[in-house]
Amino acid sequence: MQLKFxxxxxxxxxxxxxxxxxxxxxxxxxxxxxxxxxxEHVFVEERKAWEQRxxxxxxxxxxxxxxxxxxxxxxxxxxxxxxxxxxAGGPGxxxxxxxxxxxxxxxxxxSEAQKHRYLPGIRAGKELWCQGYSEPSAGSDLAxxxxxxxxxETSGEWRITGQKVWTxxxxxxxxxxxxxxxxxxxxxxxxxxxxxxxxxxxxxxxRPITQLxxxxxxxEVFFDEAVCAADDIVGAPGEGWxxxxxxxxxxxxxxxxxxxxxxxxELDEVIRLAxxxxxxxxxxxxxxxxxxxxxxxxxxxxxxxxxxxxxxGSLSREAMIYKLCWSSWHRNLxxxxxDVLGPDAELIENEPxxxxxxxxxxxxxxxxxIYGGTNQIQRxxxxxxxxxxxxxxxxxx
Amino acid sequence: xxxxxxxxxxxxxxxxxxxxxxxSDSTSVRSAMQSPxxxxxxxxxxxxxxxxxxxxxxxxxxxxxxxxxxxxTIAFExxxxxxxxxxLYASALGVVALRSLDESARQQALLKNAAEGQVIALAHTSxxxxxxxxxxxxxxxxxxxxxxxxxxxxxxxxxxQTLLVVADNGGQESxxxxxxxxxxxTVSKTPTMDQTRPMASLHLxxxxxxxxxxxxxxxxxxxxxxLDIGRIFVGAEQVGCxxxxxxxxxxxxxxxxxxxRTIASYQAIKHKAADMMLKVESARxxxxxxxxxADEWLAGDASDGDLAEAASMLSSxxxxxxxxxxxxxIQLHGGVGITEEYDIQLYFKRARSTESYxxxxxxxxxxxxxxLLDEDASxxx
Numbered sequence: 001m002q003l004k005f006x007x008x009x010x011x012x013x014x015x016x017x018x019x020x021x022x023x024x025x026x027x028x029x030x031x032x033x034x035x036x037x038x039x040e041h042v043f044v045e046e047r048k049a050w051e052q053r054x055x056x057x058x059x060x061x062x063x064x065x066x067x068x069x070x071x072x073x074x075x076x077x078x079x080x081x082x083x084x085x086x087x088a089g090g091p092g093x094x095x096x097x098x099x100x101x102x103x104x105x106x107x108x109x110x111s112e113a114q115k116h117r118y119l120p121g122i123r124a125g126k127e128l129w130c131q132g133y134s135e136p137s138a139g140s141d142l143a144x145x146x147x148x149x150x151x152x153e154t155s156g157e158w159r160i161t162g163q164k165v166w167t168x169x170x171x172x173x174x175x176x177x178x179x180x181x182x183x184x185x186x187x188x189x190x191x192x193x194x195x196x197x198x199x200x201x202x203x204x205x206x207r208p209i210t211q212l213x214x215x216x217x218x219x220e221v222f223f224d225e226a227v228c229a230a231d232d233i234v235g236a237p238g239e240g241w242x243x244x245x246x247x248x249x250x251x252x253x254x255x256x257x258x259x260x261x262x263x264x265x266e267l268d269e270v271i272r273l274a275x276x277x278x279x280x281x282x283x284x285x286x287x288x289x290x291x292x293x294x295x296x297x298x299x300x301x302x303x304x305x306x307x308x309x310x311x312x313g314s315l316s317r318e319a320m321i322y323k324l325c326w327s328s329w330h331r332n333l334x335x336x337x338x339d340v341l342g343p344d345a346e347l348i349e350n351e352p353x354x355x356x357x358x359x360x361x362x363x364x365x366x367x368x369x370i371y372g373g374t375n376q377i378q379r380x381x382x383x384x385x386x387x388x389x390x391x392x393x394x395x396x397x
Numbered sequence: 398x399x400x401x402x403x404x405x406x407x408x409x410x411x412x413x414x415x416x417x418x419x420x421s422d423s424t425s426v427r428s429a430m431q432s433p434x435x436x437x438x439x440x441x442x443x444x445x446x447x448x449x450x451x452x453x454x455x456x457x458x459x460x461x462x463x464x465x466x467x468x469x470t471i472a473f474e475x476x477x478x479x480x481x482x483x484x485l486y487a488s489a490l491g492v493v494a495l496r497s498l499d500e501s502a503r504q505q506a507l508l509k510n511a512a513e514g515q516v517i518a519l520a521h522t523s524x525x526x527x528x529x530x531x532x533x534x535x536x537x538x539x540x541x542x543x544x545x546x547x548x549x550x551x552x553x554x555x556x557x558q559t560l561l562v563v564a565d566n567g568g569q570e571s572x573x574x575x576x577x578x579x580x581x582x583t584v585s586k587t588p589t590m591d592q593t594r595p596m597a598s599l600h601l602x603x604x605x606x607x608x609x610x611x612x613x614x615x616x617x618x619x620x621x622x623x624l625d626i627g628r629i630f631v632g633a634e635q636v637g638c639x640x641x642x643x644x645x646x647x648x649x650x651x652x653x654x655x656x657x658r659t660i661a662s663y664q665a666i667k668h669k670a671a672d673m674m675l676k677v678e679s680a681r682x683x684x685x686x687x688x689x690x691a692d693e694w695l696a697g698d699a700s701d702g703d704l705a706e707a708a709s710m711l712s713s714x715x716x717x718x719x720x721x722x723x724x725x726x727i728q729l730h731g732g733v734g735i736t737e738e739y740d741i742q743l744y745f746k747r748a749r750s751t752e753s754y755x756x757x758x759x760x761x762x763x764x765x766x767x768x769l770l771d772e773d774a775s776x777x778x
Contacts, residue, residue: 001406001467003689005398076398271769280770283763290762293769294683294710301682304400318682321675376664382674383667387647390662 003304005076013080019057020088028053028091035092036262038364040217043091044172051095051125061099061123063254064107068115069123075254075307082258094169098122098129100255102177105194105247109234118175118196130199132164132178132221133244140377142179143189143241147223149180151230158228160197163220166371170206170219173199178223179244182237192240196232203227213363214353253319256303256326263296263330266361270337273358279340288336295329320386324378327368334358334365400685402471409468413475416448421481423740426593429482434556435586435595436482445514448472450485452512454492459508461492466626466691470633470684477637480593480743484516486634487553490627491517494561494572496695497619498612507559507574518557520548520599521620528624528755533601535564535571535611542606544573547599550754554597555586561612562601563620572616579604591750593743622694622701624755625708629687631751632711635719636680638751642719642726642744643673649730669725676718680711687711706768709761716758719748 005013024032028050031043054060063078064070073081093099103122106115121127138144147162160180167176176197183191197204203226208216235243271289274280280289302318302325309316337358338345349356355363369375383389402410420440429437445451450472455461462468469489476485492511498504511517523532523546533546544564554560560575560582577584581604587596613619647670650661660666687707693699723745727734730741752758 001402001685001689002399003686003693009398079398275770280766286766286770287759287762289769290713290765293765294713294762297686297710298679298683298714301400301686302679304398305682305685308399308401317674318678321678324671324675325679376668379668379671380664382671386674387643387667387670389647389651389667389670390659392664393662 005080009076009080012077013084016059016081016084017088019059020084020090023053023057024088024090031091032089033091033265035094037092038213038215038217038360038367040092040168041215044094044169047091047094048125048128048172050091051093051128053125054095055123055125060095060125061103064103064119064123068103068107068119078254079257079307082255083261086258086261094128094172095122095125096255097131097169097173098127098175101131101247102129102175102196105177105234105243108246109194109239109243111231111234113231114196114234121174127174128169128172130167130170130173130176130221132167132176132197134166135163136165140374142244143192145179145181145192147178147180148184149178149182149193149195149228149233149237151182156230158193158195158230158233160195160203160223160226160228163222165209165218165220167206167219167221168217170199170221171208175199176204176221177234177247178228179240182240186238189241191238192244193237194234194240194243195228196234197223197226197228201227211364212366213355213360215360253303253306253322256306256322257300259326260296260299260303263299263326263333266333266337266358267292267296269358270333270340273337274340277340277342279342285336285340288332288339292329292333292336295325295332299326299329317386320378320382323373324375324382327365327375327378330368331365334362338362400689406467406471410471410475413448413450413472414478417475417479417481421479426480426482426743430592430595433586435592436484436553436556440481441483441485442514444483444485451488451492451514454489454496455508455512456496459505460512461508465688465695466629467685467688470629470688473630473633474637474640474684477634477747478641480638480641480740480747482593482595484518484553484556486594486627486630487518487551487557488514488516489630490519490552490623491557491561493626494519494619494623497616497623498572501612503574503609504612510559515559516553516557517559517561518551518554518597519561519563519623520551520554521561521563521624523547523549525549531563531565531570533562533564535566535573538605540605541608542573542610544575544601544604544606546601548601549587549596549598551584551597551599553595554584554599555595557584560584560599562599563616566614569615570617570620571611572613572619573606573610574612575601575604575606575610579606581605589750591743591746593747594750618701622704625704626691626694628708628712628755629684629691631754632680632684632687632708632715635715635748635751636677636684638744638747639673639677639680639715639719639722642722642741642748643670643677645741645744646670646673646726646729649733653731666729669729673722673725676714676721680715680718683707683711683714702768706765709756709764712756713758713761713765716752716761719744720752723748 031046062071062073066072149158178195182193203224205222207220209218210216279285305318452461453464453469457463536543562573562575581602583600653660690707694704726741733739
């Protein structure tokens with residue numbers, strides 16, 4: 001058991017940090033620390049340009065194989081990159097869906113033609129992706145997707161019809177991967193397909209969803225006979241669920257340490273505030289700040305365990321608790337921030353509804369315990385897969 | 398960075414698990430805890446001769462294994478899982494105390510005794526107002542030192558041949574080696590609510606010691622670091638206690654049928670179990686971290702402040718985890734959870750006793766808060 005990184009890894013860390021210092025300056029200085037979760041709608045054009053700057057420096061897709069333009073970076077190096085990226089204030093990545101979800105999915109399940117068509121655009125930071133999983137009636141019950149994919153016999157193309165929801169950066173994306181039903185006779189996880197669909201076409205329309213923060217980073221995406229080329233289905237019709245579940249396993253937690261750096265910045269701000277306004281003298285607040293500090297450190301060591309786990313990609317026990325851990329921690333931090341602010345928590349910066357950073361944090365963290373698997377679903381997963389307790393009986397859908 | 402067990406460490410865990418499953422089942426734990434000593438001498442001798450855990454932290458030059466705190470906590474986690482009453486904690490804490498001393502013939506001899514399985518128990522507090530209270534006074538005598546006073550919560554003190562006694566010596570804390578058989582020394586086992594972790598009280602009535610009985614004149618800082626490592630051992634026991642509370646509860650609810658289904662199939666039960674696992678795994682992550690920091694500290698690569706912070710974070714998290722898991726465990730067991738017959742009550746008592754030992758979780762959080770929020774404290778640390 002060894003907590004320290006090797007000296008080679010530390011050299012790599014310095015290389016990353018130096019590059020980021022040199023490049024996150026000048027025209028890119030204003031976007032430092034911007035565009036993260038809850039803030040994804042800002043500086044989009046600048047962040048697109050930044051994505052290409054990263055690509056030119058060789059810093060996109062570093063975990064991909066060298067044959068596809070990556071660095072075949074080790075897990076440790078990917079962790080270090082994410083940590084240094086967050087430490088340097090690197091802006092929210094507009095290319096992250098393509099790099100961390102589409103790319104690995106195509107590398108694992110895609111055809112050679114699909115890889116050649118799509119991987120270079122992602123690697124170059126020039127083609128952006130969004131995801132089309134959730135639907136109004138397929139949230140926690142993802143397998144209940146109703147979006148249909150029908151093969152048009154005359155044109156040989158797929159026609160996609162239905163509605164997706166909670167899609168971030170939909171307006172900015174060139175492509176969306178869509179889980180859709182290829183066989184209307186089959187239900188649940190059977191009869192699904194995984195499609196690569198161009199966003200910029202007549203059959204696709206987008207409607208932003210205004211959130212409780214007053215901002216809109218999620219969208220509804222409507223498909224009305226949207227066109228998808230015959231060979232832009234990943235895997236065979238009916239294999240969509242397998243591909244979709246594989247995708248969810250790829251991330252393997254390398255970005256979690258970067259995420260924790262952002263959390264640390266937020267916690268530091270709460271601590272600074274508490275020291276300045278006297279809340280730090282309140283014993284109850286002191287307990288909660290200490291708990292937040294311990295909780296964040298716990299997330300770090302949970303992640304390090306998760307990342308040091310087996311190479312087989314199987315979900316370890318500590319990986320299964322991670323979502324529940326961080327989402328609850330972050331939501332609690334939002335409430336702590338309000339309690340530290342005291343009476344001023346209620347005063348916003350400007351009309352009509354311009355929130356302060358901590359107020360946004362407080363409101364937006366209510367989403368953390370819902371998206372990506374609600375806390376209740378996470379507890380089911382832990383109980384059933386880690387503890388071997390009986391599966392939830394299913395109703396008829 | 399490889400934050401997982403090496404092959405040797407995994408093997409140590411597997412061996413410990415198998416060994417304790419055979420020598421420390423519920424029946425033997427119950428018979429040991431009700432015996433006059435409060436632990437089973439035969440079991441301790443088997444630990445010493447077959448497992449050699451008493452030698453894990455003893456340097457090779459003193460016949461030990463020269464392993465680290467990570468290895469030591471692996472054994473403690475399994476001890477906590479089985480609730481094995483044993484002097485292992487007392488022995489390990491004594492070894493850590495001895496390692497803090499400058500090398501001397503006396504210190505080396507005591508370490509060799511420890512490697513043979515002799516228990517050298519640290520008597521560091523009366524815990525009258527808090528865990529830092531020292532109520533033994535040392536005075537210069539005609540031929541050495543005179544010690545008078547009391548110490549409490551001396552783990553397995555009644556099983557110790559030698560006691561390491563912290564005494565107030567004109568405002569500083571000095572450490573003395575005291576033979577348990579000396580005139581004026583009374584060590585008596587203390588009746589405790591949790592019977593699986595035997596404790597003793599020590600009374601010193603003008604005990605006359607030689608000049609060289611003083612092992613360290615100014616041991617205050619070392620007392621704190623020694624106890625921080627002790628907290629990490631206790632944290633390991635707590636992780637084991639929490640884990641077994643979870644495992645036995647999951648097994649029980651899998652068998653108990655109500656309304657025509659096992660109660661394990663109800664979400665109200667499953668979600669409780671999931672919350673237990675979350676706490677166990679979080680505490681385990683902090684345990685591994687704290688054990689690594691302790692090994693870095695022993696190697697001179699981490700500061701006293703780093704060690705104190707790690708120990709406090711672990712004590713807060715593992716203390717809460719053990720209490721939550723054992724308490725929830727009783728709830729999941731339903732009516733049988735409060736009977737003497739089922740073991741979950743033993744885990745609940747163990748969780749309670751370790752939770753307040755060397756500081757409650759809220760006290761440890763306050764220590765962390767001081768570091769984070771009070772300017773002066775962060776400079777001092």
